Amino acid sequence: MRPRLHTVVHVCAAVLAAGSLGSTLHDGVEDRGAALAFGLLVTVGELTRRGGTLIREAAPLAAAGSLSYALLGEIAGRPAQHGAAQVVTVVLAASLLGSVPHVGRGDGHALDAPARRVLAVGFVAVCFQPLSGRGAFDDWGGPAHALLLLALLSLSALCDAVLAAALARSRTGWPFLPMLRDELRALPGIAAAVLATGAVMALGVAVVGLWALPVFSVPLLLAQLSYRRYAAVRATYRQTIASLARATEIAGYTPAGHARRVAALSRAVGRDLGLTEPELIVLEHAALMHDIGQLSLVDPVPAGATAVLPVTEQRRIALLGGAVVRQTGVDPRVARIVERQADPHGEQPLAARIVRVVNAYEEKSREGGPGGPLTALEDLRLAAAGEYAPEVVDALARVLSRNTEEAREYPDRSR
Amino acid sequence: MEALPARARAYVAGVALLALLCLLPLPVLPSPGLPPGGHVPWTPVLLLAALYAGCERVARSRLVAAPYPGGVFHPVLLAGASLLPPQAAALVALPGALLLPVEQRPHRVRRLWRAGRLVLAVWAASRTHLAAGGRDAVADCDVPGALAAAGAAVAAFCLVLTLLDGGLPSAAGAPPRGRRTAAAADWSGRFLRTLAPLTVHGLAGLMMALLWRSAYGPVAALLVLLPMGVSWWAFAQAHRERAAHQATIRALVQAVDIKDGYTRGHSERVGRASMMIARELGLDDERVEMLRFAGILHDVGKLGVPTRLLTKNGPLTAEERRVIELHPEYGHEMVRGISFLGEARAAVLHHHERLDGSGYPYGLAGGQIPESARVVAVADAFDAMTSTRSYSRARPVPVALEELRRCAGSHFDPRMVGALVRAVGRTGWHPAVTADESRTTAVPGPAARSLTDRPGARR
Numbered sequence: 001m002r003p004r005l006h007t008v009v010h011v012c013a014a015v016l017a018a019g020s021l022g023s024t025l026h027d028g029v030e031d032r033g034a035a036l037a038f039g040l041l042v043t044v045g046e047l048t049r050r051g052g053t054l055i056r057e058a059a060p061l062a063a064a065g066s067l068s069y070a071l072l073g074e075i076a077g078r079p080a081q082h083g084a085a086q087v088v089t090v091v092l093a094a095s096l097l098g099s100v101p102h103v104g105r106g107d108g109h110a111l112d113a114p115a116r117r118v119l120a121v122g123f124v125a126v127c128f129q130p131l132s133g134r135g136a137f138d139d140w141g142g143p144a145h146a147l148l149l150l151a152l153l154s155l156s157a158l159c160d161a162v163l164a165a166a167l168a169r170s171r172t173g174w175p176f177l178p179m180l181r182d183e184l185r186a187l188p189g190i191a192a193a194v195l196a197t198g199a200v201m202a203l204g205v206a207v208v209g210l211w212a213l214p215v216f217s218v219p220l221l222l223a224q225l226s227y228r229r230y231a232a233v234r235a236t237y238r239q240t241i242a243s244l245a246r247a248t249e250i251a252g253y254t255p256a257g258h259a260r261r262v263a264a265l266s267r268a269v270g271r272d273l274g275l276t277e278p279e280l281i282v283l284e285h286a287a288l289m290h291d292i293g294q295l296s297l298v299d300p301v302p303a304g305a306t307a308v309l310p311v312t313e314q315r316r317i318a319l320l321g322g323a324v325v326r327q328t329g330v331d332p333r334v335a336r337i338v339e340r341q342a343d344p345h346g347e348q349p350l351a352a353r354i355v356r357v358v359n360a361y362e363e364k365s366r367e368g369g370p371g372g373p374l375t376a377l378e379d380l381r382l383a384a385a386g387e388y389a390p391e392v393v394d395a396l397a398r399v400l401s402r403n404t405e406e407a408r409e410y411p412d413r414s415r
Numbered sequence: 416m417e418a419l420p421a422r423a424r425a426y427v428a429g430v431a432l433l434a435l436l437c438l439l440p441l442p443v444l445p446s447p448g449l450p451p452g453g454h455v456p457w458t459p460v461l462l463l464a465a466l467y468a469g470c471e472r473v474a475r476s477r478l479v480a481a482p483y484p485g486g487v488f489h490p491v492l493l494a495g496a497s498l499l500p501p502q503a504a505a506l507v508a509l510p511g512a513l514l515l516p517v518e519q520r521p522h523r524v525r526r527l528w529r530a531g532r533l534v535l536a537v538w539a540a541s542r543t544h545l546a547a548g549g550r551d552a553v554a555d556c557d558v559p560g561a562l563a564a565a566g567a568a569v570a571a572f573c574l575v576l577t578l579l580d581g582g583l584p585s586a587a588g589a590p591p592r593g594r595r596t597a598a599a600a601d602w603s604g605r606f607l608r609t610l611a612p613l614t615v616h617g618l619a620g621l622m623m624a625l626l627w628r629s630a631y632g633p634v635a636a637l638l639v640l641l642p643m644g645v646s647w648w649a650f651a652q653a654h655r656e657r658a659a660h661q662a663t664i665r666a667l668v669q670a671v672d673i674k675d676g677y678t679r680g681h682s683e684r685v686g687r688a689s690m691m692i693a694r695e696l697g698l699d700d701e702r703v704e705m706l707r708f709a710g711i712l713h714d715v716g717k718l719g720v721p722t723r724l725l726t727k728n729g730p731l732t733a734e735e736r737r738v739i740e741l742h743p744e745y746g747h748e749m750v751r752g753i754s755f756l757g758e759a760r761a762a763v764l765h766h767h768e769r770l771d772g773s774g775y776p777y778g779l780a781g782g783q784i785p786e787s788a789r790v791v792a793v794a795d796a797f798d799a800m801t802s803t804r805s806y807s808r809a810r811p812v813p814v815a816l817e818e819l820r821r822c823a824g825s826h827f828d829p830r831m832v833g834a835l836v837r838a839v840g841r842t843g844w845h846p847a848v849t850a851d852e853s854r855t856t857a858v859p860g861p862a863a864r865s866l867t868d869r870p871g872a873r874r
Binding site: 142143145150189199200207212215216218224233236241243244247251 | 556558615619621629635638641645646647648653659664720750752754
């Protein structure tokens with residue numbers, strides 16, 4: 001059996017870590033004060049990690065601290081003595097120490113983050129430390145040196161994004177390019193703050209010594225706080241929309257859990273079709289609220305099954321739903337999708353096609369009993385032309401066949 | 416706010432004049448802080464001024480849309496204050512404050528005010544920094560000394576801003592004498608609220624100054640702004656998302672309105688009455704807000720009741736009544752997944768319980784009923800009585816309060832009834848005002864608030 005990519009990556013990281021550890025044990029630790037200070041910073045950064053792997057860059061301070069240690073060429077004006085192996089060792093030891101309280105949480109993918117950190121830090125340190133130790137940058141001017149650090153960090157960030165997308169693909173089978181696009185799109189956010197802080201800390205320590213570490217970590221901590229608040233608000237918002245969607249279930253218009261199932265499946269299909277993260281969020285909200293128009297009906301549709309209604313009636317309910325969503329202040333794109341979910345697929349936006357297909361699949365497979373899912377898929381394929389978009393049905397079939405435990409458990413960054 | 420009162424205009428003119436005096440000795444008089452030749456270091460001044468104006472411009476663009484107008488890039492100003500002579504440092508703030516657009520009229524006065532207060536504050540910060548010996552500390556890379564000087568500079572910056580902002584409302588409309596102590600408390604509170612974010616800005620400014628002076632130069636100093644910018648972006652996003660969230664909560668309520676036209680506005684009004692009771696009871700702000708949500712959402716379970724029953728004219732049968740009485744449980748089922756609602760969820764479930772145990776759904780009695788539910792029950796009954804329903808005409812407020820007092824002890828908690836009576840007696844009951852409008856006007860001094868742009872101001 002061919003080893004899967006994430007195993008290869010883990011083995012590479014482990015080899016790098018073991019090699020560095022051996023070399024450091026053999027040569028001893030140089031500049032103990034700096035090693036201790038940076039180790040402490042990374043440990044503290046790891047201790048402030050929240051939300052496991054759900055938030056992109058959950059421990060920004062630790063990441064920035066490790067990168068800046070890798071880029072440290074001088075301490076308060078005198079050259080630093082440590083080599084690349086020591087950098088990796090210190091960062092690894094501090095990360096492990098800092099993540100002790102998190103171990104008990106049982107995060108299935110806990111190995112990915114440290115492996116990526118070790119590889120990224122190793123890459124930067126191996127690029128920078130030998131050259132700096134030999135004095136290769138001595139005749140570079142100050143500003144040029146700062147720009148060099150920035151360029152090196154940007155390169156490492158690009159490599160890390162590719163690695164992250166590849167790891168996600170290897171675990172879940174999601175298409176690589178959209179994942180990479182999402183990773184790259186996230187770079188200007190907290191990742192950029194981490195890179196900038198990493199470079200600035202290295203320069204700051206070079207100028208004023210280890211005092212720079214506490215002072216320079218304050219803005220990044222602030223950024224982390226803001227991000228966490230943003231994530232919390234988004235999570236609350238999602239809960240509220242899900243509750244709004246449950247109104248139709250409690251009112252007896254649709255079966256329990258229908259909206260949630262349609263939303264989850266729509267998201268998976270959307271990901272397979274290469275939608276970006278913001279598009280996926282809009283799609284998910286639209287899927288959650290796709291039945292909300294039924295609240296305006298005086299009498300419920302039998303079992304909430306809109307897919308079997310006449311097209312004009314379907315369209316009327318969709319328009320009513322769009323009107324409700326429009327009042328809610330949710331992103332207007334959500335209302336547009338809800339409105340157009342019953343149009344012929346040639347005229348629909350992609351997200352509306354997905355909602356229509358997945359909703360019909362959910363209703364049909366529920367009625368069909370044990371063999372339901374397969375017959376439902378067959379029904380959708382054979383349905384009158386113009387009702388269900390064939391490419392979306394194909395994507396749905398792919399998602400259903402791939403729907404392994406792993407894909408379901410993989411941390412979803414939008415939540 | 417088309418026209419400002421003359422006193423406010425005079426105040427702004429005075430501030431601008433003072434600011435001009437701070438800038439004036441620039442070319443003519445030799446003054447402390449300037450290098451021996453008396454020349455202004457124009458290159459850093461221009462660089463920093465361009466940086467400040469540019470950053471503020473970006474922060475106002477649609478991309479970021481910072482929720483508070485201005486005051487975002489104080490680190491640049493504070494870095495200038497610790498690098499440059501006071502006059503030159505004050506100059507850094509000038510182009511950005513004068514040139515960038517303002518949202519409200521009168522534009523010219525507002526720009527003048529914005530520029531004047533910033534110039535004065537930066538000048539004061541820079542003077543303080545100079546007096547505290549911060550220039551040498553920054554040049555020698557003596558971090559503890561530089562930290563102390565930066566702290567003093569930030570305190571001066573914050574103090575000047577607070578004093579200037581605090582002076583404005585009294586110029587716009589002098590507060591009555593009895594309010595003096597309240598005004599003092601307001602000022603100190605404002606000072607502390609401004610100080611916390613400014614301390615972080617001051618640290619970032621210090622970092623910029625240290626790196627600017629070092630061999631790595633302005634390029635490295637620029638990098639300091641990136642984490643700050645990212646955190647402001649996230650802050651703005653969180654703010655926007657929260658606004659959308661509030662609108663969605665209201666949608667839950669509008670969904671009820673779709674079904675039951677008679678209750679239109681009822682939820683918002685109950686939210687408002689619950690808030691009045693909570694304030695009167697002296698609950699903290701967070702619980703007041705929670706009770707507002709509880710009031711707004713208390714009937715959300717009516718979504719689960721068939722529309723025919725809600726809109727039925729004439730008496731209900733026992734069976735129909737039982738179905739309608741399920742609505743607290745339906746509502747709780749809907750909102751129990753929304754974790755931030757906290758105790759408001761209990762209020763949704765128990766708002767039809769009565770003190771003597773004759774209510775529904777669980778027949779709880781006395782202290783078993785959660786406090787939030789007892790508040791909402793009184794607010795709900797009060798609004799039901801004072802608004803027109805299919806089965807009854809609206810009653811006048813005093814009659815409704817008398818009725819509540821009559822039922823206190825058997826149906827309602829006398830504490831909540833008493834609080835409502837006191838609150839209505841003091842402020843009156845204005846059912847036309849929705850909960851949100853009352854929220855924005857509840858903050859003191861709206862006229863002054865729109866002129867001042869405090870960095871730490873929340874929403």
